Amino acid sequence: MPGYMSLTGDSWPEGYGRLQLNEVDSTLDEAARQAPKAATPLWIFARRQTTARGRRGRPWSMPEGNFAATLLLRPAGPPTQAALRSFIMSLALYRAFVEVTGREKGLALKWPNDVLLNGGKVAGILLESTGAGQQTGFLSIGVGVNLVAAPPASDVEATALKPVSILSETSVRVLPETFFEVLACHFANLEQQFQQYGFEPIRTGWLAHAARIGEVITARTTREEYSGTFEDVDAEGHLVLRGPRGVMSIAAADVYF
Numbered sequence: 001m002p003g004y005m006s007l008t009g010d011s012w013p014e015g016y017g018r019l020q021l022n023e024v025d026s027t028l029d030e031a032a033r034q035a036p037k038a039a040t041p042l043w044i045f046a047r048r049q050t051t052a053r054g055r056r057g058r059p060w061s062m063p064e065g066n067f068a069a070t071l072l073l074r075p076a077g078p079p080t081q082a083a084l085r086s087f088i089m090s091l092a093l094y095r096a097f098v099e100v101t102g103r104e105k106g107l108a109l110k111w112p113n114d115v116l117l118n119g120g121k122v123a124g125i126l127l128e129s130t131g132a133g134q135q136t137g138f139l140s141i142g143v144g145v146n147l148v149a150a151p152p153a154s155d156v157e158a159t160a161l162k163p164v165s166i167l168s169e170t171s172v173r174v175l176p177e178t179f180f181e182v183l184a185c186h187f188a189n190l191e192q193q194f195q196q197y198g199f200e201p202i203r204t205g206w207l208a209h210a211a212r213i214g215e216v217i218t219a220r221t222t223r224e225e226y227s228g229t230f231e232d233v234d235a236e237g238h239l240v241l242r243g244p245r246g247v248m249s250i251a252a253a254d255v256y257f
């Protein structure tokens with residue numbers, strides 16, 4: 001009989017709005033609709049999504065009982081700085097997982113922003129932004145977490161990591177509404193730290209949980225593939241790989257182990 005986490009979950013971070021929906025096409029699309037009229041920051045949560053999307057235009061399969069939400073922000077600063085929010089969100093996810101499951105074992109963060117549990121993918125983040133040049137406009141951070149069910153391996157690419165769920169790996173059943181509050185609180189704390197002290201404490205916190213650091217990994221960009229030792233994540237959030245061609249700093253790629 002699986003365990004059941006019953007957090008009373010009555011806490012919500014000050015200054016963050018929230019919209020809870022039973023069903024939506026995608027919380028990212030809802031964020032785009034809300035953006036012109038929304039007071040930000042605004043969290044948009046949905047129990048069901050009919051056309052959820054993942055990175056690189058892939059579909060995101062969302063069995064009921066899993067978690068889906070998008071945080072809509074209007075961050076100050078250039079897009080490169082705004083994009084560092086993906087590290088804030090993945091670290092917040094890590095902390096939320098520890099809080100709801102009571103365990104840290106098997107959890108790891110995969111660059112740029114997946115969360116792994118026992119080597120499988122348990123959560124993903126998709127960033128979308130508006131704006132031009134050095135102006136960010138709106139930033140939407142879409143978060144999907146396999147709380148109770150992972151999509152079948154046939155739903156993901158052959159080279160992708162196996163999808164897993166919190167329930168399958170830990171026998172802990174977490175309600176999406178509970179996870180929502182826990183995640184929102186961790187994000188708000190880390191965002192405050194980011195605004196006060198910059199990216200460095202977030203980078204250090206993220207690296208402490210990085211998957212495969214010090215090991216040889218492969219990064220595939222839209223044009224090229226690089227293999228090398230995963231040495232670091234730099235102050236811009238880039239992946240630092242040491243390979244036969246020297247040290248590479250990679251801004252965007254898919255990573256394979």
Ligand SMILES: O=C(O)CCCC[C@@H]1SC[C@@H]2NC(=O)N[C@@H]21
Nearest residue numbers: 026052053054055124125142144
């Ligand atoms: O490919 C990934 O790893 C990113 C997955 C992001 C999925 C979430 S679910 C909530 C939000 N709405 C979407 O349509 N996608 C994101």
